[in-house]
Amino acid sequence: MTSPDASAMPSGLESKPSPTSGPVARGLRATEELVATAVLAAIVLLLLIEIVFRPWYGYVIPGSQIFVRHLTMWVALLGGALAARDGRHLAFATGTFLRHARTRRIAEVAAAAVAAAIAIILCLGAVTLVREEREFGTRLTAGLNTWMSQLVLPIGFGLIAIRLVYGAGRTWRARTVAAAGLAAGLLVALRPGLIDGTPGLPWVLLLVAAGALGAPLFAVLGGIAAFLFMTTGIPPVAVLSSAYDLTTNATLPAVPVFTLAGFLLAEGDTPARLLRLFRGLFGWMPGGTAVACVVVSAFFTIFTGGSGVTILALGGLLLPALLKDGYPDRFSVGLLTASGSLGLLLPPALPLILYAIVAEISVSEMLAGGILPGILLLVLAGAHGIHRGTKAGVQRTPFDAREARAALWHGKFELLLPIVVLAAFFGGYATIVETSAITAVYAFVVQVFVHRNIKARDLRRVFAECVTTIGGVLIILAVAKGLSAYLVDAGIPAALVEWTRQYVDNKYVFLFGLNVFLLIVGCLMDIFSATFVVVPLIAPIGAEFGIHPVHLGIIFIANLELGYLTPPVGLNLFLASYRFNRPLLEVYRASIAMLIILGIGVLLITYIPWLTTALLPLAEGPP
Numbered sequence: 001m002t003s004p005d006a007s008a009m010p011s012g013l014e015s016k017p018s019p020t021s022g023p024v025a026r027g028l029r030a031t032e033e034l035v036a037t038a039v040l041a042a043i044v045l046l047l048l049i050e051i052v053f054r055p056w057y058g059y060v061i062p063g064s065q066i067f068v069r070h071l072t073m074w075v076a077l078l079g080g081a082l083a084a085r086d087g088r089h090l091a092f093a094t095g096t097f098l099r100h101a102r103t104r105r106i107a108e109v110a111a112a113a114v115a116a117a118i119a120i121i122l123c124l125g126a127v128t129l130v131r132e133e134r135e136f137g138t139r140l141t142a143g144l145n146t147w148m149s150q151l152v153l154p155i156g157f158g159l160i161a162i163r164l165v166y167g168a169g170r171t172w173r174a175r176t177v178a179a180a181g182l183a184a185g186l187l188v189a190l191r192p193g194l195i196d197g198t199p200g201l202p203w204v205l206l207l208v209a210a211g212a213l214g215a216p217l218f219a220v221l222g223g224i225a226a227f228l229f230m231t232t233g234i235p236p237v238a239v240l241s242s243a244y245d246l247t248t249n250a251t252l253p254a255v256p257v258f259t260l261a262g263f264l265l266a267e268g269d270t271p272a273r274l275l276r277l278f279r280g281l282f283g284w285m286p287g288g289t290a291v292a293c294v295v296v297s298a299f300f301t302i303f304t305g306g307s308g309v310t311i312l313a314l315g316g317l318l319l320p321a322l323l324k325d326g327y328p329d330r331f332s333v334g335l336l337t338a339s340g341s342l343g344l345l346l347p348p349a350l351p352l353i354l355y356a357i358v359a360e361i362s363v364s365e366m367l368a369g370g371i372l373p374g375i376l377l378l379v380l381a382g383a384h385g386i387h388r389g390t391k392a393g394v395q396r397t398p399f400d401a402r403e404a405r406a407a408l409w410h411g412k413f414e415l416l417l418p419i420v421v422l423a424a425f426f427g428g429y430a431t432i433v434e435t436s437a438i439t440a441v442y443a444f445v446v447q448v449f450v451h452r453n454i455k456a457r458d459l460r461r462v463f464a465e466c467v468t469t470i471g472g473v474l475i476i477l478a479v480a481k482g483l484s485a486y487l488v489d490a491g492i493p494a495a496l497v498e499w500t501r502q503y504v505d506n507k508y509v510f511l512f513g514l515n516v517f518l519l520i521v522g523c524l525m526d527i528f529s530a531t532f533v534v535v536p537l538i539a540p541i542g543a544e545f546g547i548h549p550v551h552l553g554i555i556f557i558a559n560l561e562l563g564y565l566t567p568p569v570g571l572n573l574f575l576a577s578y579r580f581n582r583p584l585l586e587v588y589r590a591s592i593a594m595l596i597i598l599g600i601g602v603l604l605i606t607y608i609p610w611l612t613t614a615l616l617p618l619a620e621g622p623p
Contacts, residue, residue: 029085036078036471037463040260043071043253047437051430063141065250068433070140070149073247075256076478077156079471080218082464084163089216089472090526105169107213112168113181114210115219119161120182121226122479124189125236126153129244132237153240156475161185164216188230195230203227217529218472222479228486239482246481246532247474250433251357255350256470257436261443262303263466265414267454268447271296271314273411275321280407283397289325290385293318294339298378299418301343303439311340311572315579326394334590335385337576338598341561342381344527345374345554348421348439351527353432354477355553358484358535362550363432364425364619369550369612373558373605380601384594413446426618473528480532488536497540507545511606514538515559522563523570530560551612558602565595 046064061067083089091111133147140146161182168178188194195203204224211220226236246252278292285291296318301310315336322332344351347367356363389396408415420442425435447454454462487493504510521530535556542552564572567588576591577584605611 032078032082032085033460033464036075036082036467037460039071039074039078040256040463040467043068043075044257044260044437044440046071047253047257047434048441051434051437066141068253069248069250072253072256072474073149073244074152075467076247076471076474077152079467079469080475081156081159081163081471082468083472083475084160084167086468087167088468089218090476091211091214091216105174109168109174109177111210111213111215112164112174112178114207114223115215116161116164116168116178116182117185117188118207118215118219118223118226119157119164120185121189121236122222122240123154123157123161124186125226125238125240126150126157128235128237129240130154150244153244189236192230192235195227196233198231200228200231203231217526218476218479221476221483221529221533225479225483225486228483228490238485239479242482242485243478247478249357251353251363252474254348254353254433254436255474256466257433257440258303258348258350258353259470260463260466261436261440262300263462263469264440264443264447264454265303265417266300266313267458267462268443268451269453270414270447271300271317273407274299274414275317277407277411277415279321279397280400280404284399285386285389286394286396287382287386287389288396289321289394290327290335290389291382293322293336294342294378294381294385297336297339298343298346298374299414301341302346302349310343311336311575312579315576319580325397326392327389328392330586330590331388331392331593333576333580333582333587334592334594335381336580337572337587337591338565338594339381340572340575341564342377343374344557344561345370345377347371348425348432348435349374351531351557351560352553354528354531355535355557358531359539359549359553361553362619365550365616366553367425367432368615368617368619369554370557371615371618372611373554373601376604376611377558377561377598377601380597381594384597413450417442473526476526476529477532480529484532484536487533493537493540496537497544500541500544507547508607510541510545511547511555514555515602515606518556518559519563519566522560523566526571527557527560527564531556548609548613550616551609554612555602555606558605562595562598562602565591565598567591 046061046068049061050064080089130147130150130153133150134145138146140149165175165178165182168174204227207215207220207223207227210223211217222239225239229236229238274296275292278295279289282288282291297310297314300314304310304313318336319332322335323329327335343349347370349370352366352370353363355361356366417439421435421439424430424438425432430438448456448459500510504513518534521534525533538556539549539552542549564570567573573584573587573591576582577587580587582590
């Protein structure tokens with residue numbers, strides 16, 4: 001994001017100063033960002049060419065779909081390398097809250113050492129994958145071999161390992177300790193028999209402890225998967241094989257391309273236009289500004305896929321607007337903390353797409369299933385804003401027809417965007433991946449050529465920022481797929497189904513237990529990695545109780561959305577504390593009312609399946 005605060009994210013999202021300096025380092029940095037930008041732009045361009053020419057000529061570029069899927073893998077690994085360069089890999093990062101500076105530095109170095117060890121294990125696992133694929137001789141398309149594309153896997157993880165060592169601290173002592181961790185990982189990767197036959201629990205606990213000290217989530221999840229496989233005699237290449245399958249999934253390219261659209265919109269002053277628009281239309285109502293803030297926040301979360309980005313990017317605009325109109329400070333902070341994740345159920349939000357990929361159900365059904373539940377949560381949040389606005393007697397802006405018309409005209413292109421997206425997809429004109437390209441191109445044209453808020457010199461930065469952000473997410477998803485594969489191989493989902501059959505005989509008891517379990521998961525994990533770790537466990541149990549798979553998916557996302565707001569470690573709470581410069585306990589108190597209100601909404605979504613299934617007939621279009 002362009003906001004200076006958007007790259008400074010706490011709780012594992014913080015951006016450390018880049019250690020690079022000098023003309024050579026700056027040149028390498030610029031080259032890396034240009035390559036990442038070119039890869040993401042190539043995905044959009046390939047999709048656009050097919051959308052334009054397919055009605056007349058069919059697929060005009062042989063193998064274009066395969067190219068798009070493999071370029072998405074490149075986005076994941078290049079973005080992961082950029083995130084490591086800038087210290088922006090997502091992490092639990094509770095080590096950053098250690099009271100003493102020396103203890104905190106020791107924790108950071110220890111976490112970096114473990115993470116570097118895991119990264120080099122994954123790197124050598126990727127080398128094995130490439131070597132095996134080269135021996136097998138699989139063709140990708142257009143005369144290219146599959147292993148040529150897979151080379152980005154060892155290169156990416158190798159760069160991440162080196163950068164974790166170099167970024168472990170500003171002293172060579174700290175970097176030496178981290179390098180020792182990398183050497184230990186190299187030894188384990190070269191001689192996995194050292195781990196074979198050992199108990200898995202100590203390795204899991206080691207990695208969980210590293211996560212508590214600040215190790216990146218990809219290292220925690222990927223390390224757990226690699227060590228658990230190695231304890232059973234299976235080399236780490238198993239994790240990389242699953243990661244390759246995930247990063248080349250046919251639907252996954254929609255994730256980085258929709259995210260690019262969100263970044264372009266945020267760069268182009270869309271938040272200010274939308275806020276002006278909704279205040280112009282509804283500012284005369286008691287709570288009108290609060291309703292506007294809820295809707296604007298949800299709009300951006302739909303396209304960025306993460307509530308953290310919304311809070312950090314829009315908080316500086318929306319909080320002053322609420323306070324200026326006379327809303328209480330505590331209410332305003334609580335409303336914005338909760339609103340940051342409200343759009344996760346509305347199409348085409350990324351969690352809906354990813355859940356469909358993991359659960360192997362229709363993407364269009366998941367998108368349709370989220371419409372009414374998403375609107376329900378928006379209505380509940382808006383109603384709370386209206387109630388508090390009335391009670392507090394906040395300033396109401398008299399309706400001005402001239403201002404409303406001007407705001408409507410100024411924001412017309414933003415208002416058209418959801419219509420374009422939904423019409424293209426649910427109208428059957430484009431697949432979800434093609435719809436993402438239409439969205440990104442629409443945002444690009446509007447911001448660059450219509451509003452002219454984005455200059456040509458800004459594009460590389462916006463694209464590189466997008467690749468860095470989404471790469472940090474996709475690399476977590478890739479290794480989490482490996483952990484899911486281990487859990488399935490170990491028969492854990494089947495064992496859970498059998499346990500549930502034995503002890504739980506009522507669907508509603510199961511749903512209540514699921515609500516509690518997912519609330520805890522939402523506190524401890526981001527929604528993307530939780531999708532790949534938890535969904536394979538709960539999907540078979542849901543099927544046993546006859547729960548519609550789309551309904552189960554909406555329950556899952558709604559609960560994790562609420563988990564972002566749940567003390568003591570809900571991610572939105574930490575981000576709001578940072579963005580609004582409020583003590584964490586104050587943010588807890590401010591968010592309680594919204595937690596209760598949205599919790600009621602989640603219970604309604606859980607126990608009234610009609611909210612999810614009523615619009616499923618809309619999903620009879622493309623898969």
